[in-house]
Amino acid sequence: MHTTADEPTTTPNVGLFVTCLVDLFRPQIGFAAVRLIEDAGCTVDVPMAQTCCGQPAYNSGDRKDARAIAENTIRAFEGFDYVVAPSGSCAGMLKKHYPRLFADDPAWKERAEAFASRVHELVSFLADVMGVEKVSASHATTATYHDSCSGLRELGIAAQPRALLGSVEGLTLNEMPDSDVCCGFGGTFCVKYSDISNAIVEKKTAAIEESGADMLLAGDLGCLMNMAGKLKRQGSRVEARHVAEVLAGMTDGAPIGGRG
Amino acid sequence: MQITSPNFKQNAVQALQDAQLQKAMGNVRAGFIDKRRKAADALPEFEALRDAARDIKDHTLAHLDLYLEAYEKKVTEAGGHVHWAETAEDARRIILDICRMQNAKTVTKGKSMITEEIALNDFLALAGIEAVETDLGEYIIQLRGEHPSHIIAPAVHVNKDQVEADFRRVHDYLAPNRDLSEPESLLDEARRVLRAKYFEADVGITGANFLVAETGSSVIVTNEGNGDLTQMLPRVHVVVASIEKIVPTLNDVGQILRVLARSATGQDMSVYTTFSTGPRRRGDPDGPEQYHVILLDNGRSSMLGTEFQDMLRCIRCGACMNHCPVYHAVGGHAYGWVYPGPMGAVLTPSLVGVDKSGHLPNASTFCGRCESVCPMRIPLPKMMRSWREREFERGLNPATQRYGLKLWAAFAKRPRLYKFATSLAIPALSLFGGRKKRFSALPFAGGWTRFRDLPAPERRTFMQQWRQGAAVSRRGPT
Numbered sequence: 001m002h003t004t005a006d007e008p009t010t011t012p013n014v015g016l017f018v019t020c021l022v023d024l025f026r027p028q029i030g031f032a033a034v035r036l037i038e039d040a041g042c043t044v045d046v047p048m049a050q051t052c053c054g055q056p057a058y059n060s061g062d063r064k065d066a067r068a069i070a071e072n073t074i075r076a077f078e079g080f081d082y083v084v085a086p087s088g089s090c091a092g093m094l095k096k097h098y099p100r101l102f103a104d105d106p107a108w109k110e111r112a113e114a115f116a117s118r119v120h121e122l123v124s125f126l127a128d129v130m131g132v133e134k135v136s137a138s139h140a141t142t143a144t145y146h147d148s149c150s151g152l153r154e155l156g157i158a159a160q161p162r163a164l165l166g167s168v169e170g171l172t173l174n175e176m177p178d179s180d181v182c183c184g185f186g187g188t189f190c191v192k193y194s195d196i197s198n199a200i201v202e203k204k205t206a207a208i209e210e211s212g213a214d215m216l217l218a219g220d221l222g223c224l225m226n227m228a229g230k231l232k233r234q235g236s237r238v239e240a241r242h243v244a245e246v247l248a249g250m251t252d253g254a255p256i257g258g259r260g
Numbered sequence: 261m262q263i264t265s266p267n268f269k270q271n272a273v274q275a276l277q278d279a280q281l282q283k284a285m286g287n288v289r290a291g292f293i294d295k296r297r298k299a300a301d302a303l304p305e306f307e308a309l310r311d312a313a314r315d316i317k318d319h320t321l322a323h324l325d326l327y328l329e330a331y332e333k334k335v336t337e338a339g340g341h342v343h344w345a346e347t348a349e350d351a352r353r354i355i356l357d358i359c360r361m362q363n364a365k366t367v368t369k370g371k372s373m374i375t376e377e378i379a380l381n382d383f384l385a386l387a388g389i390e391a392v393e394t395d396l397g398e399y400i401i402q403l404r405g406e407h408p409s410h411i412i413a414p415a416v417h418v419n420k421d422q423v424e425a426d427f428r429r430v431h432d433y434l435a436p437n438r439d440l441s442e443p444e445s446l447l448d449e450a451r452r453v454l455r456a457k458y459f460e461a462d463v464g465i466t467g468a469n470f471l472v473a474e475t476g477s478s479v480i481v482t483n484e485g486n487g488d489l490t491q492m493l494p495r496v497h498v499v500v501a502s503i504e505k506i507v508p509t510l511n512d513v514g515q516i517l518r519v520l521a522r523s524a525t526g527q528d529m530s531v532y533t534t535f536s537t538g539p540r541r542r543g544d545p546d547g548p549e550q551y552h553v554i555l556l557d558n559g560r561s562s563m564l565g566t567e568f569q570d571m572l573r574c575i576r577c578g579a580c581m582n583h584c585p586v587y588h589a590v591g592g593h594a595y596g597w598v599y600p601g602p603m604g605a606v607l608t609p610s611l612v613g614v615d616k617s618g619h620l621p622n623a624s625t626f627c628g629r630c631e632s633v634c635p636m637r638i639p640l641p642k643m644m645r646s647w648r649e650r651e652f653e654r655g656l657n658p659a660t661q662r663y664g665l666k667l668w669a670a671f672a673k674r675p676r677l678y679k680f681a682t683s684l685a686i687p688a689l690s691l692f693g694g695r696k697k698r699f700s701a702l703p704f705a706g707g708w709t710r711f712r713d714l715p716a717p718e719r720r721t722f723m724q725q726w727r728q729g730a731a732v733s734r735r736g737p738t
Contacts, residue, residue, distance in 0.1 A: 018722050020672075024686055025715060027722035046726050051678045057669050059626060059645065060661070061652030065669035072675065100642075149627035182585045186625025191707035192661070193623055195273050198711035199589040200625070229712030232698055257715040258697030 012042040012130075015080035017073070017119075019090045020052035021221040026256060029221060032248035033086040033122050040130040042082070049076035053085075053093040059187055063101065070098050071108070074115045082129065083119045086244050087220050088151020089187075091121035096154050121151055122244055123219055127160035137249035138169030144213035145173060145243070146204070146227065147180045148220035161219060161243050168246060176211035178203075185226035201230045208238055216240040221256075228257035261379045261407060263612055265596035268619035275590040284417050285588055291413070292582035295526025296633065309519050314637045316512045317504075317573040321564065327473040327506045328555065334476025338538025340551035348378035351556045355380065355465070355498060358552055359389055362496055364462035370480060370487030371395035372467025373411050373576060374500050374556060376598045377611070380465070391465070392457045394486035396450050403430045409592030409600065412524050412578040417591050420446070454486070464494040464548070468501035469575065470516070471553070474509040477537040478553065481520065481530040488534050497536065497548040502556045504572040516575060519635035524577040559611040567646045571606050573636040580630035580640060586623055595620060602630035606643040614647055618656050621647035683724050690719045 014037050022029045034044045054069035073094065077083045085091040095116045102108040126132040145165065151157040158180075165173055184190060184200025191197075204227055208216050216231070216238050218224050228240035239255035264271060275281055300306045320327055332342040345351035359367060367384060369375065369391055381391045381402070393402045397415035401408060403426045408414030415423075424440045427449055439445050466487050468478040478499045480487040491497045507513055521527040540547030563569055581587040581601025592600030597617065599607045605620040614621075621644035630640045651657055671678045693699060693716025701709050708714055 023722040024682055025717045027718055027720070027725055030722040030726070046723075048679070048723065048727065049675045051672045051675050054672065057665060057672070059648070060657070060665050061645070061648030061650070062665055062669065063649050063652075065666075065673065068673045069669070072673065076675075149625070149629070153628035153632050180629075182625050182627035182629070184585065184625060186627070189623075189625045191705075193269070193272070193586075194707040194710055195269075195276055196586055196589050196623070197625075199276050200585045201712070203585075203588075225715050226712065228715055229698070229708070232713040232715075233700070233711065254697055257713060260696070 012081040013079075014042045014044050014082045014084050014125075015077045016044050016046045017050060017053070017077070017083055017085035017090060017094065018046060019085055019087045019221065021225070022086060025225065026221055026242070028250060028253060029086050029242045029244050032242070032244040032250045033084065035248045035250070036122065036126060036135070036244060037084060039135075040126055040132050042130070045080070047076040053090040055089065055093050056188055058093065058097060058101070067101050070101050070112065074098065074111055077115060077118075080118065082125065083115070084122055084125045085119070086122040086242065087222075088121045088148050088155055088157055089220050089222060091119055091124075092150040092154035095119040121155050121157055121219065123161045123164060123247075124151075124155060124157050126247075127164060132164065134167040135164055135247045135249075137247055138171075139246055139249070139251050140170035141215045142172045142174050142213045143215040143217050143246070144176045144208055144211040145179060146176070146183060146208075146216065146218040146223060148218050148223045149182050151219050152180055157219065161217075164247055165217065165243065171246070174211045174213040176207040176213070178207055181207075183223045183227050185220075185223045187222065190226060197226075198230075201226055205230050205234060205236065209236065214238060215246075215255075217243045217246060219243050224256050228255070232257045261376060261598060263597050263616050265608060265612075265617040265620055268594060268596055268623060271594035271596060272590040272623075275594045280419060280422070281417050281591050284419055285591055288416060288582055288588060291416075292525065292578075296523060296579060296582070297526075299522040299526040299528065303518075303522065306519070306522070309515060310635050310637055313516045313519050313575075313635055314573060316507060316516060317636060318570075320507055320512075321504065321569060321572055324503065324506070324564065327508055328503060331471055331473040331476055331506055332555075334473065335538065335551075335553055336476075338476050338551070339541070340476065340538045340553060342553045342555060345554050345556045346558075348556070348558050351378045351500060351554050351558070352380060352383045354554055355500070356384065356387055356389075358496065358498055358550075359384065359387075359463050362462045364389055364496075366457065366460045367391045367463045367465055368457055368461040368490045368494065369393050369398070370464070370466035370482065370490040371398050371414065372465070372500060373408070373598055374467050374502055375465065376408060377558065378500070378556070380500075392454070392461070394454050394457070394484075394490050395482070396447065396484060396486075399450055399454065400426060403427075407593070407598070410578060410581060411576050411599065411603075417593065458489045458493045461490075461494045463496045463498060464490040464492075465498045465500060466491050468499050468505050468553075469520070470513050471499075471501055471506045472508075472510055472513055472535075473506055475535075475537055477510075477535045479513055479533065479535050481517070481533050483525070483527075483531045485532050488532055491534070491536055491548065492546055495548060496550040496552070497539070499536070499551075499553045500556065501553065502558065503560055504574075520575055520577055523579040523633065523635040563610050568606065568610050568643055570638050571603070571610060571643060573638055574603055574607070575636060576603075577635060579633045579635065580638075583629045583633050585625065585627060585629070602640045602644070603638075606638075606640055606647065609647050614651055614654075615656060618647075618651050621645075621651075622657075679721075679723055682721055686717050686721050687719055690717045693717070
């Protein structure tokens with residue numbers, strides 16, 4: 001991996017926020033993130049006291065539990081130079097919504113804001129903070145990239161993953177129509193309003209197929225599980241992977257949702 | 261209008277099964293999204309204008325009482341009358357009184373969501389007064405006995421063949437063999453029929469896109485000119501507008517107009533933008549003899565000073581619904597009241613109560629596209645979340661959801677317990693997932709597996725692997 005940033009005088013110490021879905025469903029994304037962050041010149045540690053970012057509670061209106069979870073997370077990550085998550089949605093929660101959770105508690109608000117200022121989504125951390133322009137991975141395939149909503153609209157992630165994917169040897173990016181339109185996952189939305197969610201993801205899988213790509217990439221495991229689950233149900237041959245797996249060259253194992 | 265928002269889920273399922281509706285909703289993208297993008301891209305100062313528009317409204321809302329009083333004074337000076345209506349009932353009563361004074365039989369209407377909100381047409385019909393909608397889309401759905409499904413494209417859910425059938429059914433006095441195969445011929449027929457109504461009408465009722473405090477003017481924006489004929493031809497012009505439509509000056513209107521049509525239809529400006537100030541003056545060649553303004557509150561003043569005040573910046577352009585994946589999937593009627601889509605998801609609970617519309621702020625994926633296109637920069641997802649918090653505090657969500665969430669939170673708050681539980685559950689689930697590494701049915705995940713396979717987890721969680729140093733290096737299996 002090559003970086004353009006000036007060599008830091010000390011090695012940045014990164015705390016990896018694994019995200020609950022990555023922890024439970026696809027640890028490989030976490031290991032890919034560790035590899036990418038280390039290759040960018042940082043040390044990585046994973047605080048054991050983390051669980052989930054608290055979005056299910058926060059977005060369901062349960063502010064009290066969301067705050068309790070946020071306090072845990074903030075405590076667990078104090079002392080790191082950066083907090084990095086392989087998810088735009090979770091990073092958006094930590095960065096944009098934690099400070100709002102403590103709007104009426106000045107002491108915690110300050111702590112949450114200090115924490116938020118150190119939080120980054122993985123690909124944006126590599127490109128925007130560490131100045132990574134190229135990765136050494138290679139993977140011969142045609143891929144299409146879905147812009148997950150929180151990463152795109154809360155954190156401005158669109159160009160960075162495309163630029164880094166462009167440096168993967170052998171990989172061709174075929175854009176799908178409406179790549180910036182929601183896949184219908186939406187956390188608990190996909191279960192509470194499963195009929196509507198299904199209608200939305202059907203449009204998304206049609207767009208994915210229209211791109212002609214063999215591989216679907218995105219930066220959020222929630223969206224990927226939704227889209228991969230629908231692709232598999234429809235008997236599609238398109239394989240789904242987290243963008244970090246490809247950038248880290250960790251594409252030997254089965255794709256999300258398995259093969260065939 | 262009867263509220264069916266509590267049935268949102270059933271409404272949505274019905275809408276998803278309506279093949280005709282699904283086809284019609286496909287037009288929203290071509291009709292609105294691409295055009296908005298082009299219009300915004302073509303105007304370098306578009307983003308700055310959005311900021312200016314937001315600031316104008318914020319300033320106005322902070323001094324709403326002063327601007328409303330100034331406006332009333334100017335209207336009165338121009339020879340018009342201002343009527344204050346606290347509730348929908350008050351507004352209907354005032355309008356009926358005005359109509360009765362004129363002994364009105366026929367009333368023409370320029371499209372106005374506010375008269376939908378106060379269910380004016382049915383009320384006037386009960387009093388023996390025929391209200392005729394003159395916007396083509398409104399006219400079509402009036403013939404069909406429906407309500408608008410979009411705030412600027414009320415009949416976006418109806419296709420051409422349906423309109424032809426409706427015209428043949430209602431206009432049964434016209435030649436049965438006439439050609440109605442083209443949109444133009446449908447438009448011609450509507451124009452002919454409506455033209456007679458304009459001259460017949462005793463009272464013309466319009467909404468207002470803006471009220472100008474500086475001049476006492478009401479402003480309407482249309483593409484068909486129907487609003488102009490509605491307010492110019494009858495003896496009496498009644499403007500029905502909610503209190504937040506006020507802006508301080510003509511210059512402010514000019515600025516907000518620049519983002520309105522671009523956000524709505526992708527036009528630089530609507531075809532007609534008409535300012536009305538008072539009744540016909542001596543020497544005027546035309547115009548109404550009387551000019552009345554009904555200023556409706558209907559719950560809006562209770563939003564002032566709350567986390568929902570920003571919603572009062574809304575200029576009803578419809579951009580949020582045009583860009584909402586949920587609106588695209590189910591159309592506007594599923595939302596069950598006057599205001600659909602993301603703006604409705606915030607406004608409806610504000611106006612009719614969250615107990616009657618609790619689904620609406622929940623039926624969002626929080627994708628944020630609505631906020632990203634809102635010309636007034638209204639933080640719609642944030643306000644939907646505020647509604648969800650109020651619902652949660654009041655215990656309005658279904659018990660199963662609450663308990664499920666509480667159970668999950670009990671683990672998420674306790675990292676050790678969480679790790680212990682997941683380190684047992686995940687290997688079991690993984691084993692269960694079989695060789696295909698996915699589930700096509702799971703007893704506790706029916707909401708998911710009805711429509712999608714669920715990717716199965718790997719055998720051990722990340723945390724287990726990391727802690728146990730399973731990999732040779734900490735960089736995982738290579």
